Amino acid sequence: MGRRATPEVNAGSMADIAFLLLIFFLVTTTIEKDKGIARQLPPKQDEQPPVDIKEKNIFVVTVNKEDQILADNELMDIQDIRQAAISFLDNGGDGSCDYCKGEKDIASSDNPEKAIITVKSDRETSYKTYIQVQNELVAAYNFLRNRESERLFGFEFTKVKSAIATGDFKGNEERAQAKLKEIQALFPMKLSEAEAKKSQ
Amino acid sequence: MSKFNKKKGGELPAVNTASLPDIVFMLLFFFMVVTVLRKDNMLVQQKLPKADQVEKLKKDRSVFIYAGKPSSRYKEKFGTEGKIQIGDKYTDINALEFALSEARSKLIPELQGKVVVGLKVDEQTNVGLLQDVKEKLRDLNMVKIIYITAPGNDVQQ
Numbered sequence: 392m393g394r395r396a397t398p399e400v401n402a403g404s405m406a407d408i409a410f411l412l413l414i415f416f417l418v419t420t421t422i423e424k425d426k427g428i429a430r431q432l433p434p435k436q437d438e439q440p441p442v443d444i445k446e447k448n449i450f451v452v453t454v455n456k457e458d459q460i461l462a463d464n465e466l467m468d469i470q471d472i473r474q475a476a477i478s479f480l481d482n483g484g485d486g487s488c489d490y491c492k493g494e495k496d497i498a499s500s501d502n503p504e505k506a507i508i509t510v511k512s513d514r515e516t517s518y519k520t521y522i523q524v525q526n527e528l529v530a531a532y533n534f535l536r537n538r539e540s541e542r543l544f545g546f547e548f549t550k551v552k553s554a555i556a557t558g559d560f561k562g563n564e565e566r567a568q569a570k571l572k573e574i575q576a577l578f579p580m581k582l583s584e585a586e587a588k589k590s591q
Numbered sequence: 592m593s594k595f596n597k598k599k600g601g602e603l604p605a606v607n608t609a610s611l612p613d614i615v616f617m618l619l620f621f622f623m624v625v626t627v628l629r630k631d632n633m634l635v636q637q638k639l640p641k642a643d644q645v646e647k648l649k650k651d652r653s654v655f656i657y658a659g660k661p662s663s664r665y666k667e668k669f670g671t672e673g674k675i676q677i678g679d680k681y682t683d684i685n686a687l688e689f690a691l692s693e694a695r696s697k698l699i700p701e702l703q704g705k706v707v708v709g710l711k712v713d714e715q716t717n718v719g720l721l722q723d724v725k726e727k728l729r730d731l732n733m734v735k736i737i738y739i740t741a742p743g744n745d746v747q748q
Contacts, residue, residue, distance in 0.1 A: 402612070406611045409612055409615040409616050412619050413618055416619065416622035416623055416626050417622055419626060420622055420625060420626045425647075425648040425709065425739050426648065426740065427645055427710075427738045427740045428642055428644065428645060428737065428738045429646045429736070430735075430736050430737070431734055431736075432729050432734040432735075433729070433734070434729065435729045435730060454718075512718045513718065514717060514719030514722065516718040517716070517718070518716045518718060519640040519714035519715070522641075522642055523640065523642070523745065526643065526644050526740075526744065526746075553646070553647070556647050557647060
């Protein structure tokens with residue numbers, strides 16, 4: 392009646408196997424981090440109703456095929472685009488915008504409601520420059536929206552917006568959304584894109 | 592007095608490695624969970640431009656379009672002109688509509704109306720190609736797009 396104990400399995404190589412798998416997954420992992428600049432394309436329309444917009448309310452940014460930038464009829468470096476766009480949007484020429492801190496120049500935009508930024512590009516413009524310009528223009532809007540939300544509600548517009556998007560927002564989300572809407576209405580993003588023209 | 596003699600051969604006791612597999616398994620599970628095996632084989636160069644005013648992309652409702660010059664190993668066969676890739680093959684601009692509606696039909700039905708098109712375009716591509724793609728997207732009524740970018744910003748303020 393000798394009860395023989397079952398021999399124990401040697402688990403010494405367990406670590407090796409696990410390491411092997413671990414290294415495999417380490418190598419194949421690409422932690423995806425897709426972020427980008429979101430845009431809404433204009434819907435397809437057969438006939439565009441002609442819109443009457445004063446020339447001073449349009450800020451035209453043209454990028455040519457050599458990636459040179461012309462903003463408001465001035466040759467500009469990419470570094471200066473943001474500031475130029477901010478002063479255009481924040482101008483408040485007709486005095487109806489009481490939160491604008493701009494120069495109130497009559498030759499520039501009436502109020503943020505009417506101010507439109509247009510990006511014109513050439514078919515041979517590089518995508519890199521194109522995105523840089525887009526990024527700077529979005530940055531101009533974000534700067535102004537942050538300033539206003541800081542003044543009215545004491546938080547930064549972009550921070551709260553990204554917190555809600557990632558689900559990290561603590562507090563009443565609906566109320567915060569309403570506040571964001573309010574800020575967006577103060578500086579509505581009117582960024583249009585002209586069709587890229589063919590270069591001669 | 593042998594009681595007080597020190598033990599001979601004072602070697603260091605071996606470190607107990609019994610919990611090593613547990614630790615490694617823990618790491619293993621972590622990486623297994625976060626791993627996304629890349630679905631699409633890249634046929635075009637993908638050096639994305641940098642931007643910092645970005646929003647996050649919602650993965651479950653997105654369709655990707657890649658564009659750029661053919662990767663170095665496909666250069667001889669396909670030249671160096673900018674090309675469009677959807678899924679794991681090159682797509683002609685005229686076949687874009689078909690390829691996109693096919694990609695859209697793979698999403699879950701509830702989200703097909705809210706589809707967002709992620710444009711992964713190499714920074715050396717011409718805007719003209721992008722323009723053609725956007726024109727097609729408007730035809731298809733897929734008007735929500737997002738230019739996927741890399742983090743950072745080259746512009747010095």
